[in-house]
Structure formats: structure tokens, C-alpha cells
Amino acid sequence: MPTTCNAKQFDRICVEEAYAPPELLEACRRALEQNDPMELGFRRLTGGYFNGSAGSNLLLRRLSDLGDFRLSEMDAHGIRKQLLSITSPGVQHLPASEAVALAQLTNDRMAEAVRQHRDRFDALAACAPQAPDAAARELERAIGQLGFKGALINSHTRGEYLDEPKFAPILEVLNQWRVPLYLHPNTPSPQMIQPYLPHALETATWGFAAETSLHALRLIMAGVFDRYPHLVIVLGHAGEGLPLCLERIDDRHAFFVSVDDRGLVPRLSRAPSEYIHEHFRFTTSGQNFTRPVMFLLQALGSDNVMYAADYPYESMATRQTIDALPLADSDKRKLLAENAQRIFKLE
Ligand code: CA
Numbered sequence: 001m002p003t004t005c006n007a008k009q010f011d012r013i014c015v016e017e018a019y020a021p022p023e024l025l026e027a028c029r030r031a032l033e034q035n036d037p038m039e040l041g042f043r044r045l046t047g048g049y050f051n052g053s054a055g056s057n058l059l060l061r062r063l064s065d066l067g068d069f070r071l072s073e074m075d076a077h078g079i080r081k082q083l084l085s086i087t088s089p090g091v092q093h094l095p096a097s098e099a100v101a102l103a104q105l106t107n108d109r110m111a112e113a114v115r116q117h118r119d120r121f122d123a124l125a126a127c128a129p130q131a132p133d134a135a136a137r138e139l140e141r142a143i144g145q146l147g148f149k150g151a152l153i154n155s156h157t158r159g160e161y162l163d164e165p166k167f168a169p170i171l172e173v174l175n176q177w178r179v180p181l182y183l184h185p186n187t188p189s190p191q192m193i194q195p196y197l198p199h200a201l202e203t204a205t206w207g208f209a210a211e212t213s214l215h216a217l218r219l220i221m222a223g224v225f226d227r228y229p230h231l232v233i234v235l236g237h238a239g240e241g242l243p244l245c246l247e248r249i250d251d252r253h254a255f256f257v258s259v260d261d262r263g264l265v266p267r268l269s270r271a272p273s274e275y276i277h278e279h280f281r282f283t284t285s286g287q288n289f290t291r292p293v294m295f296l297l298q299a300l301g302s303d304n305v306m307y308a309a310d311y312p313y314e315s316m317a318t319r320q321t322i323d324a325l326p327l328a329d330s331d332k333r334k335l336l337a338e339n340a341q342r343i344f345k346l347e
Contacts, residue, residue: 008323011337012079014316015344016182016236016285016308018087020063021109024102025049027094038158041187042093044202062312063087066113071120077316079309080337081119083344084110085152086126089186092157099128103138111146122346124152124182129160129167136169143177149344150179150234155186155215162215163222175228180281180343182234185212204237204286204313213240217249220275221266232343233280236308238287242280243299246273281343284335285310288318293325293335302331306340 020028029050032043049056061069066084074082086106091099103126110123125142127135142148151174153162162171162183174181185208188196192211196202216235225231235242242249250271257265268275282300284293285308296305309316325332340346 008329008332010323010329010332012307012319013081013083013337013340013346014079014309014311015083015234015306015340016184016283017082017084017311018063018313019066019084019106019110020087021102021106022064023105024086024091025060025064027091027098027102031093036093038190039093040190040197041193041202041207042089044197044200045089045187059312066109066121071117073311073316074120077309078319079316081121081346082311083122083124083149083340083346084113085124085182085184086154088154088184090126090152090154091128092130092154092186094128096128096131096134100131100134100138103128103135104141107138107142107146107148111142111148114147118347122344123148124150127151127153127170129153129157129162129170132167132169136173139170139173139177143173143179148179149346150174150181152182152184154184155212156189159189159191161218163218163224171224171228171231175230178230178232179345180232180234182236183212183215184236185209185240187211209237209240212237213242216240216242216276216280217272220272221268223266223268225275225279226269231279234283234306234343235280236283236285236310238284238292238296239280239282239300242276243282243296246276246299249273280304281306281339283308286314288314288321290321290325293322297327297331297335302327302334303339303342305335306343307336 028046032047091102106126114121114123125139125148127138129135139151187202188207188211193202196207201207250273253272257267281304282296283306
């Protein structure tokens with residue numbers, strides 16, 4: 001008898017599951033030929049996708065399918081629902097007009113999949129941050145008309161960060177709708193990628209976490225949450241390292257404020273970790289191992305952590321690990337589905 005039959009019948013929703021329409025993959029393939037020096041990270045991340053190997057072809061098939069193939073893989077691992085989102089770096093490396101059109105197309109395709117399989121998919125909106133006003137309009141459309149549950153942005157856009165004033169229209173829409181922004185990794189920005197390259201550390205091994213945790217801290221230090229009190233940020237990969245550092249960040253921020261006579265260190269109305277506790281939620285994507293999940297639950301609380309697989313880059317075959325966690329069934333239900341339903345307002 002297959003071991004899966006012994007698994008408990010928890011409802012399982014995973015919330016960081018990537019999609020790319022064939023048109024976006026084709027735009028990526030063309031962009032790789034441009035050799036844009038600003039997009040070294042994109043080239044390092046995506047360069048292997050189109051080498052024709054069996055592994056790459058399977059990845060492309062998984063990324064671009066929203067039908068029976070993806071559903072059969074979900075069924076094989078007991079996943080009832082995926083919260084879909086655009087893959088990294090999405091459209092953020094493309095020229096603005098092309099990026100705006102492809103974000104709309106991606107959202108239309110995800111919306112169609114949700115309509116066809118309402119019990120199996122929900123979606124987070126893609127947008128093109130390099131055109132902030134168009135991005136805000138697209139988020140309005142996706143959330144207001146298509147029923148999307150939030151947005152996903154792949155960290156920096158050509159070296160620019162969401163705390164910069166030009167991106168205010170995007171944060172404004174999310175704050176008004178009170179839906180989460182999934183701040184998903186990207187490779188380090190052009191300003192910071194060089195030391196990662198000699199040993200290929202720029203993607204999921206380390207660069208993703210360094211880049212995305214930096215971005216999250218920039219939002220806090222820039223006072224974004226004082227300006228947008230309803231803004232909620234979701235971090236994957238067990239919080240990209242931040243949960244381990246909450247006390248140290250508070251302690252050192254307070255110290256540097258106390259000795260700063262040049263006005264370099266931001267004065268915040270609360271300790272940095274208070275913003276994290278109030279405005280951040282976390283997922284287990286790529287970190288479905290016992291120690292990181294248990295630490296995350298201890299540091300952030302059982303109401304603030306959601307299960308995610310990170311399909312198709314990571315396996316959905318995490319059921320044995322998650323089911324074996326030393327947790328009450330009530331906490332497993334929160335982790336596997338109930339927190340996602342509450343935080344993303346899923347039906
Ligand atoms: Ca991911």
C-alpha cells in the first residue's frame with residue numbers, strides 16, 4: 001500500500017506556487033539574447049531554462065501548465081489548492097511596455113484557471129513595477145475585477161526598491177484593498193550581485209534570502225508601515241533569515257540610533273521587530289524541514305505561518321515531514337490551510 005494512504009487527511013493549501021505563460025517564457029528567452037548588463041541576475045537565474053535538457057523541459061512544462069498536468073501533480077501529493085503567482089523575476093527585467101502587457105496576460109491566464117478550477121486554484125496578481133501607475137491600475141483590475149487575493153513582486157526591479165517614492169501608487173492600492181503583498185525573492189540587485197557570482201551563490205542557495213530580507217528591512221526603516229497601516233507583507237522561505245535576527249536587529253538599531261549624530265539611522269516609532277510581528281506573515285516555501293518550521297512557529301506564532309511548496313522549483317513531496325512535526329493537529333490545520341484562508345481571505 002502506498003505510504004501516502006497513511007497520511008492524515010488535512011486540507012492542504014500551498015501559497016507560493018509559480019506560473020509563467022508561454023508568452024512570458026518566450027520573452028525571457030529573447031531577453032537572454034540581449035545581454036543587458038543591468039540584468040546579470042536574470043541571466044544567471046534563467047539562463048539554464050532553455051538548454052533543451054530533460055530537466056529544463058520538465059521545468060518549463062510545469063511552469064506553464066494550469067490544467068490537468070499541474071492538477072495531477074497536486075493530487076499525487078495531497079495538495080487541494082495552489083495560490084498561483086508569477087515566477088521570478090516575472091516581468092520585472094523587461095522593458096516597461098512589454099512588462100505591462102505580459103503582467104496583464106499572466107493575470108488573465110491565472111484568472112481563467114481559477115474560474116475553471118475554483119476549488120483548486122486562487123491567484124496573486126502580477127504587475128510591472130517599472131511602470132508604477134500602470135502597475136497600480138493592473139492591481140486594481142486583478143484584485144477588484146478578477147478576484148485575486150493579493151499581489152506578488154519579485155523583490156527589486158532593476159535595482160530599485162519598493163520604499164522608493166516612485167512605487168507609492170502600488171503600495172497605496174494594496175493598502176486600500178487590505179490584501180497582502182508576497183515579497184518574493186529575486187537575484188541580488190545589480191549594485192550587490194558581483195561577490196555572489198564566482199561561486200554561484202546568487203540564487204536560492206543564499207542570494208535570494210539576502211536580497212529579499214534586505215528589501216523587507218528597507219520597507220521597515222523607510223517608515224512604509226507608518227504610511228500604509230493596512231499593508232501586510234508575506235515572506236517565503238521561512239522569512240528569508242529575518243526571524244532568527246529579530247532581537248539583534250532591535251538591539252543594534254537602538255544602539256546605532258543612540259550614537260548617531262549625523263541623522264543616518266532612521267528613527268522609528270516602534271522597534272523594528274514590532275513592525276515584523278504586526279505587518280509580516282511567513283511561509284515555509286523551500287524550508288519544509290523540521291527545524292526551520294518549528295523555529296518559525298516559535299518565533300512568529302502559530303497564526304502567522306503558512307505552508308508553501310515553491311512548485312515547481314521545490315518538491316511538493318513534503319507531507320511526511322509536515323505530518324511528523326511535533327504539533328497538535330489544531331496547529332497543523334492552521335499551518336496547512338486555515339492561516340492561508342484567513343490571511344489571503346480565500347473561500
Ligand atoms: Ca518561489
